[in-house]
Amino acid sequence: xxxxxxxxxxxxxxxxxxxxxxxxxxxxxxxxxxxxxxxxxxxxxxxxxxxxxxxxxxxxxxxxxxxxxxxxxxxxxxxxxxxxxxxxxxxxxxxxxxxxxxxxxxxxxxxxxxxxxxxxxxxxxxxxxxxxxxxxxxxxxxxxxxxxxxxxxxxxxxxxxxxxxxxxxxxxxxx
Numbered sequence: 001x002x003x004x005x006x007x008x009x010x011x012x013x014x015x016x017x018x019x020x021x022x023x024x025x026x027x028x029x030x031x032x033x034x035x036x037x038x039x040x041x042x043x044x045x046x047x048x049x050x051x052x053x054x055x056x057x058x059x060x061x062x063x064x065x066x067x068x069x070x071x072x073x074x075x076x077x078x079x080x081x082x083x084x085x086x087x088x089x090x091x092x093x094x095x096x097x098x099x100x101x102x103x104x105x106x107x108x109x110x111x112x113x114x115x116x117x118x119x120x121x122x123x124x125x126x127x128x129x130x131x132x133x134x135x136x137x138x139x140x141x142x143x144x145x146x147x148x149x150x151x152x153x154x155x156x157x158x159x160x161x162x163x164x165x166x167x168x169x170x171x172x173x174x175x
Contacts, residue, residue, distance in 0.1 A: 096148040106137035
């Protein structure tokens, strides 16, 4: 697809920044809520919000992938290795996001119950697909989310490097 734009379009910008906010917020909340105990007032509230926001982010991410495939975006700036690295990093971000969503679903539905999304609807649970699904998916979810956060931070650092060191328009295109 040809690169005809000097800026990302407003929809891509909004989705990018809301997704970034949601990913980091979900990470912080997930990190915090693993230490909640049954007697905490947040014991049921925090997971409900975590799952609901996660599933909304899944829908936004799927929309974002379709949007990215059907709309042109500005050309990536930098040396050829930077362009290649950026494409790999963006692809890995999407793969990690989808894998995090799948592992979260497997944790939450291992007992066959669905996931209540903001009390709007219930995403059906399909039960357990393998022994110790909740524990194994929990471990996978843990490592995937740390990988996602690490790659997202690297992505942000690369944008800041382009802005402050290369002094190009990489960051400005998304602002």
